[in-house]
Amino acid sequence: MNKANENLREEIIRMSGVNPKKCMRCGKCSATCPAFDEMEYHPHQFVNMVESGDIEPLLNSDSLYKCLSCFACIERCPRSVEPAKLVEAVRLSVIRRQGENHLTANDIPALIDDEMPQQAIVSAFRKYTK
Amino acid sequence: MKLSYFPGCTLKTKAKELDFYARKCAEVLGITLEEIENWQCCGGVFTTAKTEIATKLSSVRALKDAKAKEQALVTVCSACHNVIKQTNHAMQTDAEFASKVNNYMAPEEAYNGETAVYHYLEMLRDLVGFDAIKEKVVNPLSGKKIAAYYGCLLLRPNSVMRMDDPENPKIMEDFIRAIGAEPVIYPYRNECCGGYITLESPALSKKKSNTVSESAQNAGAELMVTACPLCRYNLVKNGSEIPVVYFTELLAEALGVKEAGNE
Ligand code: SF4
Ligand code: SF4
Numbered sequence: 001m002n003k004a005n006e007n008l009r010e011e012i013i014r015m016s017g018v019n020p021k022k023c024m025r026c027g028k029c030s031a032t033c034p035a036f037d038e039m040e041y042h043p044h045q046f047v048n049m050v051e052s053g054d055i056e057p058l059l060n061s062d063s064l065y066k067c068l069s070c071f072a073c074i075e076r077c078p079r080s081v082e083p084a085k086l087v088e089a090v091r092l093s094v095i096r097r098q099g100e101n102h103l104t105a106n107d108i109p110a111l112i113d114d115e116m117p118q119q120a121i122v123s124a125f126r127k128y129t130k
Numbered sequence: 131m132k133l134s135y136f137p138g139c140t141l142k143t144k145a146k147e148l149d150f151y152a153r154k155c156a157e158v159l160g161i162t163l164e165e166i167e168n169w170q171c172c173g174g175v176f177t178t179a180k181t182e183i184a185t186k187l188s189s190v191r192a193l194k195d196a197k198a199k200e201q202a203l204v205t206v207c208s209a210c211h212n213v214i215k216q217t218n219h220a221m222q223t224d225a226e227f228a229s230k231v232n233n234y235m236a237p238e239e240a241y242n243g244e245t246a247v248y249h250y251l252e253m254l255r256d257l258v259g260f261d262a263i264k265e266k267v268v269n270p271l272s273g274k275k276i277a278a279y280y281g282c283l284l285l286r287p288n289s290v291m292r293m294d295d296p297e298n299p300k301i302m303e304d305f306i307r308a309i310g311a312e313p314v315i316y317p318y319r320n321e322c323c324g325g326y327i328t329l330e331s332p333a334l335s336k337k338k339s340n341t342v343s344e345s346a347q348n349a350g351a352e353l354m355v356t357a358c359p360l361c362r363y364n365l366v367k368n369g370s371e372i373p374v375v376y377f378t379e380l381l382a383e384a385l386g387v388k389e390a391g392n393e
Contacts, residue, residue: 014180014181015179015180015181016178016179016180017180034321034322034324034338035327035334037334037337038331038334065330066327066330066331066334068282068322068324068325068326068327068338069175069176069282069325069326070282070286070321070322070325071282071283071286071287072282072286072321072322074286074287075285075286075287075288075296082178082287084178085178085179088177088178088179089178089179092177092179092181092182103329103330111329112329113367115144115363115366115367116144116328116363117140117143117144117145117359117360117362117363118139118140118143118144118171119138119139119140119174119207119209119326119358119359119360120174120325120326120328120329120360120363121329122139122171122173122174123173123174123175123209123325123326123360124326124329124330126173126174126175126177126185127175127326128330
């Protein structure tokens with residue numbers, strides 16, 4: 001693992017509080033994930049790839065924006081690995097960079113309708129924008 | 131009994147009926163909800179990263195205000211409840227996070243998660259009691275088959291939320307019984323509707339919402355009940371064939387205060 005990757009891996013682990021070494025690769029997190037079909041990398045892959053330092057593909061993947069924050073993988077992992085916290089940490093390490101927001105205020109008018117609750121918009125901003 | 135109350139942004143706008151009937155019914159049940167002054171939006175979803183500080187301050191401010199009044203804090207929206215409760219838990223258990231927050235806000239007295247946080251349903255169960263509610267029901271919803279939709283945010287993560295059994299909850303079913311109706315148990319009652327993905331990928335939210343509403347309908351429900359404006363929006367927008375209402379509307383109907391209208 002090169003130095004940049006090593007640093008990123010440490011930062012993601014520190015930010016998330018997750019210990020990927022606890023994972024026993026049972027796949028239950030991915031089996032219960034409601035966004036599974038739309039993800040290129042699934043929750044268990046986030047765990048394994050962060051563990052091995054193979055983080056670059058995750059940084060560039062749309063999977064970061066498919067997680068629904070449903071906490072199912074956090075609740076149901078038999079080893080309390082809490083994969084969604086890694087998804088969140090990787091996503092933050094992207095959108096915190098200048099100019100890397102996934103959603104901007106200008107995008108909003110085209111995405112909403114009259115019935116949509118404010119909650120949907122503030123939640124999306126919290127997940128996609130820094 | 132007086133309790134501090136955090137309504138949240140959506141209860142002041144698109145989900146006014148969730149808020150209006152919550153207040154109205156609390157009065158009937160002998161509880162005064164005192165709205166936190168100058169509350170700020172909770173942000174809708176909790177950011178699990180330990181290094182996120184600023185986005186959690188609005189929750190801490192509300193919690194701290196309730197503490198100053200020596201009151202428990204009540205929320206009605208599932209999302210506000212989840213964010214505020216998880217933030218409070220972080221203030222209790224993550225010393226580094228709590229010290230950063232306290233340093234930033236520099237309150238006269240440090241806040242360390244002392245406030246008790248109740249979802250309105252927990253208030254009904256633990257502070258009022260479903261039996262006491264039963265006695266106040268003047269218009270029981272007899273024979274109505276109602277599917278409780280928990281979604282994600284009320285129950286998970288259970289290590290923090292501690293509302294009920296996260297895989298086999300009963301608080302909403304007990305509520306449905308208390309107002310004289312019949313709860314319908316169905317497989318997808320604690321699975322996700324898609325939430326905010328409705329902006330990013332409407333097709334995914336449609337798929338998730340339809341699975342939930344079809345599951346309820348197949349189990350024989352004629353009505354679905356939720357505490358979350360975004361769940362309701364997703365289910366309705368994606369074509370649920372049965373109506374979806376807020377639990378406070380049903381409570382108001384059963385307590386005979388629905389006619390009062392939504393002012
Ligand atoms: S459920 Fe937990 S232990 Fe199983 S693969 Fe996922 S992270 Fe690893
Ligand atoms: S929290 Fe995200 S990654 Fe985990 S199960 Fe839900 S959608 Fe999937």
